[in-house]
Amino acid sequence: MLSEVFIIVVRGIAIGSIFALIAMSFNVTFGATRILNFAQGNLLIMGGFFAFFLANGVGLGWWVLMLLVAGGLIALFSAFQGWITLIPLRSSVEQDSWIISTVAVSVILGALMLITQGPFAYSVQGVVPPFRILGVRTPGAYALAIGALIFWYIALRLFMTRTFVGLAISALSQDFDAARAAGLPVRRLQLVSFAISGLLVGTAGFLVAPVISISPDAALRYVLNGFVAVVVGGLGSNLGTLIGGPLVGVVMMLTAYQIGGAYQDMASLLILVTILMIRPQGLFGRTSARQV
Amino acid sequence: MNTVNTMTARAGMAVEERAVKPRFNSDLPQLWIGIALIAITGLGPTLIGNTYWVHTFQLVNIYIAASVFQNFLFVDAGQKSFGQGVLLGIGAYVTAIAFGLHGMSFGVSALLGLGAAILGGLLFALPALRVQYFHLGFVTLSAAIVFPQLLMSLDKWTNGINGISIKLDWIHGDLFLGFSPLTLLVTLWPMATLATHYGLRRSRLGRQMRVAAVSPEAARTLGIKPGMMRFTAFIIAAIGTGICGILYLPATGYVSPQGFNVELSFVFFFAVVVGGRGQMLGPVIGIWIVFILPNIALAQFVEYRLLMYGVLTLAAIMLFPDGIVGSIERWRVKRGVTGRGEQAFRVDSFLEGLEGTQEHKPSDDVVVEVKGGTKRFGAVVAVDKVDLKVRNGEIHGLIGANGSGKTSLLNVLSGLSRLNEGSFMINRRDCTRLPADRIATMLGRTFQTPRIFPQFSLWENLKLGMDARTEAPSAGILRLAGELEAEFENDSAELLSHGQRRLVEVMRAVLKEADVVLFDEPAAGLSSSERENFAKLIRFLSRRMNKTIILVEHDLDLVWGIADRITVMEQGRVVASGDPASMATDPAVQHMFIGGRRA
Numbered sequence: 001m002l003s004e005v006f007i008i009v010v011r012g013i014a015i016g017s018i019f020a021l022i023a024m025s026f027n028v029t030f031g032a033t034r035i036l037n038f039a040q041g042n043l044l045i046m047g048g049f050f051a052f053f054l055a056n057g058v059g060l061g062w063w064v065l066m067l068l069v070a071g072g073l074i075a076l077f078s079a080f081q082g083w084i085t086l087i088p089l090r091s092s093v094e095q096d097s098w099i100i101s102t103v104a105v106s107v108i109l110g111a112l113m114l115i116t117q118g119p120f121a122y123s124v125q126g127v128v129p130p131f132r133i134l135g136v137r138t139p140g141a142y143a144l145a146i147g148a149l150i151f152w153y154i155a156l157r158l159f160m161t162r163t164f165v166g167l168a169i170s171a172l173s174q175d176f177d178a179a180r181a182a183g184l185p186v187r188r189l190q191l192v193s194f195a196i197s198g199l200l201v202g203t204a205g206f207l208v209a210p211v212i213s214i215s216p217d218a219a220l221r222y223v224l225n226g227f228v229a230v231v232v233g234g235l236g237s238n239l240g241t242l243i244g245g246p247l248v249g250v251v252m253m254l255t256a257y258q259i260g261g262a263y264q265d266m267a268s269l270l271i272l273v274t275i276l277m278i279r280p281q282g283l284f285g286r287t288s289a290r291q292v
Numbered sequence: 293m294n295t296v297n298t299m300t301a302r303a304g305m306a307v308e309e310r311a312v313k314p315r316f317n318s319d320l321p322q323l324w325i326g327i328a329l330i331a332i333t334g335l336g337p338t339l340i341g342n343t344y345w346v347h348t349f350q351l352v353n354i355y356i357a358a359s360v361f362q363n364f365l366f367v368d369a370g371q372k373s374f375g376q377g378v379l380l381g382i383g384a385y386v387t388a389i390a391f392g393l394h395g396m397s398f399g400v401s402a403l404l405g406l407g408a409a410i411l412g413g414l415l416f417a418l419p420a421l422r423v424q425y426f427h428l429g430f431v432t433l434s435a436a437i438v439f440p441q442l443l444m445s446l447d448k449w450t451n452g453i454n455g456i457s458i459k460l461d462w463i464h465g466d467l468f469l470g471f472s473p474l475t476l477l478v479t480l481w482p483m484a485t486l487a488t489h490y491g492l493r494r495s496r497l498g499r500q501m502r503v504a505a506v507s508p509e510a511a512r513t514l515g516i517k518p519g520m521m522r523f524t525a526f527i528i529a530a531i532g533t534g535i536c537g538i539l540y541l542p543a544t545g546y547v548s549p550q551g552f553n554v555e556l557s558f559v560f561f562f563a564v565v566v567g568g569r570g571q572m573l574g575p576v577i578g579i580w581i582v583f584i585l586p587n588i589a590l591a592q593f594v595e596y597r598l599l600m601y602g603v604l605t606l607a608a609i610m611l612f613p614d615g616i617v618g619s620i621e622r623w624r625v626k627r628g629v630t631g632r633g634e635q636a637f638r639v640d641s642f643l644e645g646l647e648g649t650q651e652h653k654p655s656d657d658v659v660v661e662v663k664g665g666t667k668r669f670g671a672v673v674a675v676d677k678v679d680l681k682v683r684n685g686e687i688h689g690l691i692g693a694n695g696s697g698k699t700s701l702l703n704v705l706s707g708l709s710r711l712n713e714g715s716f717m718i719n720r721r722d723c724t725r726l727p728a729d730r731i732a733t734m735l736g737r738t739f740q741t742p743r744i745f746p747q748f749s750l751w752e753n754l755k756l757g758m759d760a761r762t763e764a765p766s767a768g769i770l771r772l773a774g775e776l777e778a779e780f781e782n783d784s785a786e787l788l789s790h791g792q793r794r795l796v797e798v799m800r801a802v803l804k805e806a807d808v809v810l811f812d813e814p815a816a817g818l819s820s821s822e823r824e825n826f827a828k829l830i831r832f833l834s835r836r837m838n839k840t841i842i843l844v845e846h847d848l849d850l851v852w853g854i855a856d857r858i859t860v861m862e863q864g865r866v867v868a869s870g871d872p873a874s875m876a877t878d879p880a881v882q883h884m885f886i887g888g889r890r891a
Binding site: 087107268272 | 372374415418419421422423425426427429430431433434435437438441442444445554558561562565595596598599601602603605606609610613
């Protein structure tokens with residue numbers, strides 16, 4: 001019994017860390033652009049695909065190199081997508097065309113993966129060997145997921161507070177017009193935020209490839225769980241994702257164990273609706289002052 | 293006698309102008325074209341005797357109807373839903389379970405299906421009461437992913453992956469000329485949905501929904517509850533889409549989980565974008581392109597259909613964001629509708645005839661009273677223990693430097709934000725805890741940036757004031773409304789100047805017969821002649837219509853020119869209050885004038 005609870009918690013936290021990583025990548029672009037990229041799940045899966053095709057069963061050195069290559073390529077793609085998404089926003093009075101364009105890109109990426117790779121899930125051999133905690137065999141990628149979460153949390157924090165570009169992006173998230181008036185290259189900073197977001201979620205997909213289902217239709221489920229994590233934690237709060245992600249992960253594992261795996265997505269939908277009804281700003285979110 | 297003559301002359305001119313003025317929007321012609329297209333595609337194949345096209349267009353027309361509700365939800369209510377396929381699926385599945393598995397009559401089964409679709413709509417609608425914008429996109433997308441999973445795993449009730457087949461012979465029988473009841477139903481239903489959408493748009497509910505979608509805070513000051521509007525929209529869409537689901541069942545004769553995956557919801561959503569968001573005809577053209585093109589015209593490439601949906605939609609949003617119908621409409625509007633420059637919107641002549649010549653005087657009745665009002669934003673105290681009394685019919689100037697709390701106080705008075713401490717009363721009624729939409733019946737306001745809705749004609753923009761009423765209008769207002777309608781029915785509000793836009797907001801307050809009108813920096817951005825006219829209008833509102841005015845303004849000459857009383861605020865506190873003459877020599881005010889010009 002105790003070991004079962006333990007497995008649920010460990011796996012839940014590990015899977016939840018993946019959601020938290022997606023949630024964090026949401027926060028990066030949301031701060032700078034007020035855009036949530038619906039294709040973020042596809043970028044995660046893309047990272048997984050890179051791991052399958054470039055780094056399946058290779059040595060550590062090659063694996064690290066490919067991790068950087070995959071991260072870089074996905075970051076480039078993400079910046080390109082950001083550029084496309086931001087074009088209509090430049091002139092239009094209607095500021096939510098991004099919902100349509102990022103969903104369209106998500107559908108296109110999913111369809112391309114389906115056409116070229118088929119609907120099957122791929123399995124990737126991890127570079128970190130499985131290990132045992134309290135006698136429970138645990139895939140190495142679980143440790144990587146949790147490690148990546150901690151790494152990115154600290155890295156983003158340092159980046160946002162210690163570097164000029166990071167501070168400039170933080171400025172964007174606080175007051176758009178003031179940042180523009182202060183002479184910040186707003187559009188370029190927004191593209192940088194997209195690139196960072198892609199790098200984050202792309203490397204995350206690469207790292208956790210052994211434990212996620214790398215199939216075209218998995219992307220939407222990951223992006224939704226990432227969104228639930230960011231809503232639970234509070235949109236814009238990276239600290240919140242550290243709680244939100246694992247919370248969603250544990251609830252999903254618990255659901256799979258108690259009711260059945262088919263109800264996991266249902267459980268996360270219920271979390272989402274409940275949070276939005278009771279505390280829409282999330283656990284760590286701020287209520288924004290009304291603008292009239 | 294003279295006035296009567298000029299009135300008739302003006303009315304005569306208006307008639308002439310109306311004859312040449314093109315329609316403000318093409319909703320009505322689009323409705324008729326849409327109905328004609330549906331009639332041709334719905335009835336044509338039967339007349340020709342082509343069974344393949346009969347079946348194809350049965351499904352196409354059901355999808356058109358579903359997309360009409362998506363369009364309504366998307367544009368009129370501003371809600372991006374990626375889960376409309378779920379509501380259609382619930383309607384179809386529950387009908388199939390009751391009819392096919394439990395042998396109930398089709399009528400009862402259909403009612404159960406409709407009820408279930410409404411319950412499903414509630415799942416979308418309940419969060420809509422609290423949140424808006426992209427949150428609901430994720431909720432509905434999530435539902436679209438969960439729904440087929442549930443159909444599979446609840447196989448005890450749904451038959452799981454095997455799906456449910458039904459036979460309903462009478463609905464395919466020959467009624468007359470080869471038309472089956474089903475053919476007639478799936479032709480009439482999309483026509484009815486288009487007509488419903490059109491009717492909603494013309495209704496008070498539809499207008500208020502569209503205001504709430506674009507500007508929730510302006511909506512609240514016009515007596516609208518934005519959350520309630522979103523909720524209502526989701527329920528209307530759920531009913532309509534649920535009926536589509538009921539029709540889907542006999543049209544296909546079969547339901548299975550694969551038929552209701554997220555792809556179906558995407559089809560409806562993308563059809564609206566490609567066809568033209570907000571255009572009556574958009575869903576018809578959109579479904580033809582998004583659904584027919586990949587699934588029927590290019591059926592040999594059917595595995596590429598998801599790619600085609602995505603590419604079509606991305607191309608649409610990048611190249612012609614108004615969609616196909618929307619681009620044509622934009623071109624038509626560009627050619628036809630023109631502004632009337634300075635003369636586009638003058639209200640003086642309309643107001644003249646409104647109230648008699650009786651001159652009102654400010655009385656001693658206190659209409660607005662704030663007692664110890666404090667409003668904090670975090671550590672910032674925006675309004676600090678403010679006491680304020682505004683008397684009936686007076687023009688009360690509220691002045692002070694930027695950040696002194698004037699607008700915060702106006703927001704409190706109009707209910708947009710709540711006092712942390714203290715209380716305020718309007719007409720002796722405690723309004724401290726009253727929501728903005730309730731206060732709206734007593735109080736009208738203008739915003740620093742006027743809230744004008746370009747999707748409405750100029751008259752509809754004004755009519756929002758009438759819509760906000762809870763009581764029947766007086767005869768004078770009714771006549772005024774009629775005159776304004778005749779004059780501005782087909783005018784665009786988009787080309788109005790800044791000053792004219794502000795006038796629109798004022799007229800809304802007049803039309804709803806609010807006792808109190810708040811002006812938030814009305815003179816900012818006005819030319820000097822516009823300022824003069826505006827001062828006249830404010831005086832008219834106070835002296836002739838007996839309205840109580842609170843005027844936040846930086847143009848001190850304007851304030852001193854018209855105000856009966858002036859209150860000075862500094863850092864959230866009231867530092868001085870009194871009549872203009874004594875205020876001009878008050879030391880608290882002196883430093884506000886450059887070089888003590890008023891001293």
